[in-house]
Amino acid sequence: MPESYPREHIEDLVDDNLEWNQLHNMMSDFKDADRFQKVRDVLQDRVDWDDPIIIPYADHLYVVAKSDTRWVIKCDCGHEFCEHDENWKTDALINVRDSEEEYLEIYPEDMHPHPEYMELREFFCPGCKTLLEVTNVMPGYPLVHEFEPDIETFYEEWIDEPIPAPEGQSA
Amino acid sequence: MRREKQRVHERQKEGKGVGWGGTTLREQFEELEENTEETDHYAGLEKLELKNEEPITYEQMFAQLRGDLVTAREVSKEVAATPIVEQEGELCYGLFTPEGDSIAVSTGIIVHVHTMSEAIKYMINHDYEESPGIEPGDIFVNNDTHVGDVHPCDIMTLIPIFHEGELVAWAGGVNHVIDAGAIGPGSMNVSQASRFGDGAYYTARKIGEDLEIYNSWKNDFPDKTRTPDFLKLDEKTRMTGCLMIRSAVNDIIDEYGIDRFKQLSREAVEDGRRGFRSRIQKTMLPGTYRGVSFVDALYEGQSNLTREYADENHIMHAPSELHVREDGSFQVSFEGANKWGWHPYNCTPAAIQGGIWVMLTQTVIPNSNVNDGAYYSCDFHLPVGSWANTQNTETAHAYAWHFLVSAWAPLWQHLSRGYFARGFWEEINAGNANTSNWLQGGGIDQFDKLHAVNSFESACEGVGARYVEDGEPHAAAIWNPEGDMGDAEVWEMTEPLPFLGRAVKPNTGGAGRRSGGAGFESMRTVKDVSRWLLYEMGNGYMTSDGGLFGGYPAASGYILNAQDTDLKERFENGDEYPQHDLDPESGTFESKIDGEITRRPEGISTPKQFDDYDMYLNYLRGGSGLGDPLERDPEDVLSDIHDGYVLPRHAKDAYAVVVDKVSEEAEHNSASHGEWEVDEAATERLREERMEERAEKAQPVSEWYEEQRDRIRNEENLIDDVKKTYESSMRMSVQFAEFYHEFWELPEDFEFELSEKAERSLENRFKSGTKRKWKNPTKGHETWLGVGRDDEPEVPYTWTAERSIRDLPTSTASFGDGIAGTATDDD
Numbered sequence: 001m002p003e004s005y006p007r008e009h010i011e012d013l014v015d016d017n018l019e020w021n022q023l024h025n026m027m028s029d030f031k032d033a034d035r036f037q038k039v040r041d042v043l044q045d046r047v048d049w050d051d052p053i054i055i056p057y058a059d060h061l062y063v064v065a066k067s068d069t070r071w072v073i074k075c076d077c078g079h080e081f082c083e084h085d086e087n088w089k090t091d092a093l094i095n096v097r098d099s100e101e102e103y104l105e106i107y108p109e110d111m112h113p114h115p116e117y118m119e120l121r122e123f124f125c126p127g128c129k130t131l132l133e134v135t136n137v138m139p140g141y142p143l144v145h146e147f148e149p150d151i152e153t154f155y156e157e158w159i160d161e162p163i164p165a166p167e168g169q170s171a
Numbered sequence: 172m173r174r175e176k177q178r179v180h181e182r183q184k185e186g187k188g189v190g191w192g193g194t195t196l197r198e199q200f201e202e203l204e205e206n207t208e209e210t211d212h213y214a215g216l217e218k219l220e221l222k223n224e225e226p227i228t229y230e231q232m233f234a235q236l237r238g239d240l241v242t243a244r245e246v247s248k249e250v251a252a253t254p255i256v257e258q259e260g261e262l263c264y265g266l267f268t269p270e271g272d273s274i275a276v277s278t279g280i281i282v283h284v285h286t287m288s289e290a291i292k293y294m295i296n297h298d299y300e301e302s303p304g305i306e307p308g309d310i311f312v313n314n315d316t317h318v319g320d321v322h323p324c325d326i327m328t329l330i331p332i333f334h335e336g337e338l339v340a341w342a343g344g345v346n347h348v349i350d351a352g353a354i355g356p357g358s359m360n361v362s363q364a365s366r367f368g369d370g371a372y373y374t375a376r377k378i379g380e381d382l383e384i385y386n387s388w389k390n391d392f393p394d395k396t397r398t399p400d401f402l403k404l405d406e407k408t409r410m411t412g413c414l415m416i417r418s419a420v421n422d423i424i425d426e427y428g429i430d431r432f433k434q435l436s437r438e439a440v441e442d443g444r445r446g447f448r449s450r451i452q453k454t455m456l457p458g459t460y461r462g463v464s465f466v467d468a469l470y471e472g473q474s475n476l477t478r479e480y481a482d483e484n485h486i487m488h489a490p491s492e493l494h495v496r497e498d499g500s501f502q503v504s505f506e507g508a509n510k511w512g513w514h515p516y517n518c519t520p521a522a523i524q525g526g527i528w529v530m531l532t533q534t535v536i537p538n539s540n541v542n543d544g545a546y547y548s549c550d551f552h553l554p555v556g557s558w559a560n561t562q563n564t565e566t567a568h569a570y571a572w573h574f575l576v577s578a579w580a581p582l583w584q585h586l587s588r589g590y591f592a593r594g595f596w597e598e599i600n601a602g603n604a605n606t607s608n609w610l611q612g613g614g615i616d617q618f619d620k621l622h623a624v625n626s627f628e629s630a631c632e633g634v635g636a637r638y639v640e641d642g643e644p645h646a647a648a649i650w651n652p653e654g655d656m657g658d659a660e661v662w663e664m665t666e667p668l669p670f671l672g673r674a675v676k677p678n679t680g681g682a683g684r685r686s687g688g689a690g691f692e693s694m695r696t697v698k699d700v701s702r703w704l705l706y707e708m709g710n711g712y713m714t715s716d717g718g719l720f721g722g723y724p725a726a727s728g729y730i731l732n733a734q735d736t737d738l739k740e741r742f743e744n745g746d747e748y749p750q751h752d753l754d755p756e757s758g759t760f761e762s763k764i765d766g767e768i769t770r771r772p773e774g775i776s777t778p779k780q781f782d783d784y785d786m787y788l789n790y791l792r793g794g795s796g797l798g799d800p801l802e803r804d805p806e807d808v809l810s811d812i813h814d815g816y817v818l819p820r821h822a823k824d825a826y827a828v829v830v831d832k833v834s835e836e837a838e839h840n841s842a843s844h845g846e847w848e849v850d851e852a853a854t855e856r857l858r859e860e861r862m863e864e865r866a867e868k869a870q871p872v873s874e875w876y877e878e879q880r881d882r883i884r885n886e887e888n889l890i891d892d893v894k895k896t897y898e899s900s901m902r903m904s905v906q907f908a909e910f911y912h913e914f915w916e917l918p919e920d921f922e923f924e925l926s927e928k929a930e931r932s933l934e935n936r937f938k939s940g941t942k943r944k945w946k947n948p949t950k951g952h953e954t955w956l957g958v959g960r961d962d963e964p965e966v967p968y969t970w971t972a973e974r975s976i977r978d979l980p981t982s983t984a985s986f987g988d989g990i991a992g993t994a995t996d997d998d
Contacts, residue, residue, distance in 0.1 A: 013596060016639070023639050026597045031453050039594030055456065055592045059638075059720035059798055090876075093869035105824035108678050109756045110729035110772040114712035116890045117467060117486065120723070122869070129865045131721035131799040136714055138465055138486065138893050140883050142914035143872070147588045149458040153497045158452055 052164035079127025175307035178336030213441035239419035240277035247412035261347035282529035289319025310379035317944035324358035328409035342416035350623035356613025364481035364513035371395035443544020448499030455589030462581025489578035507907035508557035509899035515569035577715030601719035604632035607709025614703030630654025633688030633793030642688030672750025683722025683796025704778035711774030722796030731788035736766030753842035815841030829853035894923035
């Protein structure tokens, strides 16, 4: 049970360089206590911008500190979506698959949802056009705000650290 | 045994109950609830004295109990005759406190560790100590979903364990039986509208004493099933396991003393409660997680329905919200769930809690320290009157799992979002497959006996993609962590349905940077039967397993049958015949068989007649995908083609990978013949083009929002089934109605215009009221509403753009003022 993995190991996790047996061991072992900080630091090195990462939010997305009081959701391409507690999807690009023809690009005949019952909403980053989320919902469904992390409680009570802030500022 | 009973009777003469210190069980249970509530520690245990002061003894005792439970399962499953138990291991055991909280569990279908817990609590709450009495050697059975079960085909046996006149524990075992005696053959019939077609219900019934089963029971239940011999052996299986556990507990008490055992039984639950919270604090983030899932149950035009009003389509709507509190505990809410229906997919709290619990045991607490401690760290809000908590004993529940597995799909994603933020990427999972198809039926079998079948090949679906790897193909079902597809030869011994083929099914797993695990299919025919029925059960018009982080949902299902075929002649002539339906568009199936072929995109059919040499496709679903498919390594897509996971044409459409066939020779065991290669340059070009296409085709969400808002206001292109679902949820939930209106900026008096039939359907169900099973509950089991802490609203319903948890008026807001009166029997 490692209390902490070497930084190189976490870099390999982030860069998708671990073998299955290594991943399997990580699943089976007790969890390392400093994983969050290590992953956050590796990710910070990987991105091309300087805003401090507060948390990895979703694949390609981060909550970053623009000041000690303003946190936004940002893509690794640099595109900034919205305040951290708003739904980034409202600032995304969307394509809706709601016809038989569009479904057949992804699924064989008879193996896809019926367009009158369910549509696929594809959300892209306006900056890099990466597909960030696909939701399958009934037509007419509102956008779902999937994740509202309680960042203050996390930093202050769970890991007992100051919330990252741009250099020269502290949260 | 006699001495044990004597001790109980002596105490009864002194006015003492079988509880600890001479209390009644009910008093003991109420005291436990009070102590737990007052201290926020199970049974008031603020310190784990045994664990802290004698840690080795504690671990030895717990490990011994756990080992004994696993041994009981492994030994007793050999007693069973059905492949459901013997092959798939649809069996589990639990050891419970006198109050019904699980201390330790075996492997297997451990969803039932919590359902059995509810059944014990039901007996205590309804004064079974007075009548029919709870004494040493008694045997109880239950399969009533409203008491504590998922569906009636899961039959449980419970026996109390005594020491010196006190009840010290319960042993319980449950297994899935092959036929529940429903209106149609099989364990989970689908054509009934209400409980009265679900099969035989046994409500927490005493069926024996002195460890002997009453003759009245022996002469009763076998005639309530089409498969009496199997059920008799199933009962012997459960009795074997329970007696092994009883014996093991007595040995532990002899070795360590009764006081230590009692202390362990309390501390293990508190330890589990603390362990859950600690694990959450170490691996997730506090906050609110949301999602939504749906699944279809299409009944319009189905034959053999028991009631005319059941002839309608249903959509399950499951808004899912998880609130991870600062102490690591969970609050799970299904506020906004729509009304229950006249179909067998309704759920009870025991089903939902058990179902979510079994899921958590495989993600949050994947270790041996699994017990009801986790349950004590989770509060559930299941709106009364919804499909998730009907509180109406008229509703049908035979295949509650159809809605249950679909509804918990977002919960996987909630956990995965937390794991992602925390850096535990190896734990991320896009979700798991909807469990279908269920091949079921029955009639006169190959041995000229009345029989029923219930294939458990569905214990082997494709698994959702992980962040770090593709999902496992044809691997597991989350409700049975040890399940597999079973040997074809063994299924053929109990099912007159010879296998013509079994293969990986392409394009069943969702596309993504990591693809969802592929499902598989079996092509079955029918042989040596008479008056034989078969039916399908699964999703069709909707897929309930969403992708994550840009991955696509798993494929949905369809039905393929062939009747009145020339298969016999083909066998005799040595001609080709269909073994698969790997690509439904290929026409291959149709080219190899003559007959009446039914191919349709729905997933459910009610029982229909099949004769010898008819054919049936059993298609088991895949898991959902994760990440942008354009980020998938083209070489992995090539492997997918060669492994039969992806059809070559979808390499281009779904993944923007260009592949060329370089050899006609089939060099791989796959759905696509030939050897293929990636055209790297063309792939690179195509992927660049695809990114440009995305930019051209996609629109800003703000524009889309305005179009959609107008669409909803004008009710354009929205079918009746969809509008009925929204109306049902809005009538169930003030909160959901407000959310929906606010999001789309709808006028306050906006309602969807429904057809007369849909309006009648809603009115019929909303007026049916409640008909509760728990007549005399203790405080902790009053309503399942109001669970939560004093310093937070009862329901953390936050489907708004606002961040804070909203104040809610009262729990009745969940179902409005419309529900009144008592339901009337009508089936």
